Amino acid sequence: MSQPMEIAGQSFLPGQAAVAAQSSQPFPQACLTPMDPAAALLASDIGSQLQTIPAAAAALASAQLNQQQQQQQHVQQQLTSTPQPGPVPSAAPATTAVLSVKNELLCDPLASLQLGLGAGLSSLQGAGAPVGGAGPSAPDLHKALVPIPADTLDPEAAAVALTARMTAAGASIIFEKALTASDVSGGGRVVVPKSVAEQYFPRLDQPSGVTISAADLDGRSYTFKWRFWVNNSSRMYLLEGAGELHRNYGLEVGDVMVFAQKPDGSLVVAGRIAIKSDLLKKAPAKRPTAASAASGGSGGGGGGGGGQTSRYRDSRGARGPPPPPPRSQQQPATTTAPAGVEGGGVAPPPLPAAAAAAAAAANTVAAAAADSYAPPRGRKRKTFFPPTPHVSNPGFRALGDEGTSMAILEMEAPSDGIFRAVVTQHLLTVPPALGVALARNNRWTATLDVAGETYQAFFDTRDDAMEALAAAGASP
């Protein structure tokens, strides 16, 4: 697994970035941590899709939100606890596969699933979503397709589609940067949050930085300069040369630049017009002009501020909704989790598993409905994507196979009663025998095997677990 790989004419060892330039710097270990492709589907994205999918798929989606939430927390912890490269934790009880999406824009959804985790898609249980019974068998839930609006003129839909395409391409979104005025005006000189920079981008030893390449989903390749400025005693990271991408996607201030990474480590970039959830930003910092006029002196511009500033979605942003919005947007779709899923990521109300799942789905749908209302400023795509068949030019090194699914490891599955495919590779814990058993944290685990794949769900009570197994057509 530590075999040198050749990318773009250069060889890289696992843990290194494929920097096109002469100086290739190793990635911090954390860079190798891929995010669960499911995480690519944002709360809001999933939400808007839920409106048209069956309860079964809805439940699945909502469950994934939990997963995503927890994963983000996990990543966040890693971020704060292990600043430097270090062995990444391993072992996880279960994981969720990617939510498949059907759209003409997409490739084979099944393919994306395999790219994603190499595991089957999770299935559902319970009354609302028969598994193994009259309904589709677990593996067939792949076909519980989720329609995505084909109307890319709608920014919301376009955002969803983009995310879906990223997922379909097997790319995990690293973060998104809402472009600031200086990001756009500065000739494609995009400031990258330090935390993200040091987690996912090549480590830099010199301010001059390195050249990295990337590709978008349309096959176009880009070359960026990855560098940093010494700011105070810290660093300020910049990605230069994003002008072309900005033009290709018609990005303006407020729009979003999306960074993702494929399993092979290559960097995938894209852009999309801002949507409502992107506007979640804070009030315009201040009025620079007046101030600067008065001071008449040195720099000090204006606007942004620390971690605040742009609302880039990453593993953070776990901020509660700002003061004003009383009820509608309790689901800060952007970076946070679905309503009710905070710390533990456990279903809020102690309901029977099936009911809980259904309720969660319902909530999500409701939230989505409310959320999808107020359309963003109606701006249409003004750029086009001429098909440019081109082999992508990997910019980032591939992940060692040991890295696959690391991000979701150690993550605790919620006791939401939803069956998820269990990834059996790379796990320290061997999937338990089929049936119902008491798992850690006083939770009951129902395990079943479908077509050779192991599925697991967690419950608060044994009865729930038993019931779920029965509903799934299995028996302990």
Add this chain to the structure above:
DNA sequence: AGCCATGCACCG
């Protein structure tokens, strides 16, 4: 105290 958007000096 750190982070980052931005103003602006400086350099070609």
Add this chain to the structure above:
DNA sequence: CGGTGCATGGCT
């Protein structure tokens, strides 16, 4: 004059 690097200061 446009691009580059730095220093400032708003904001968390």
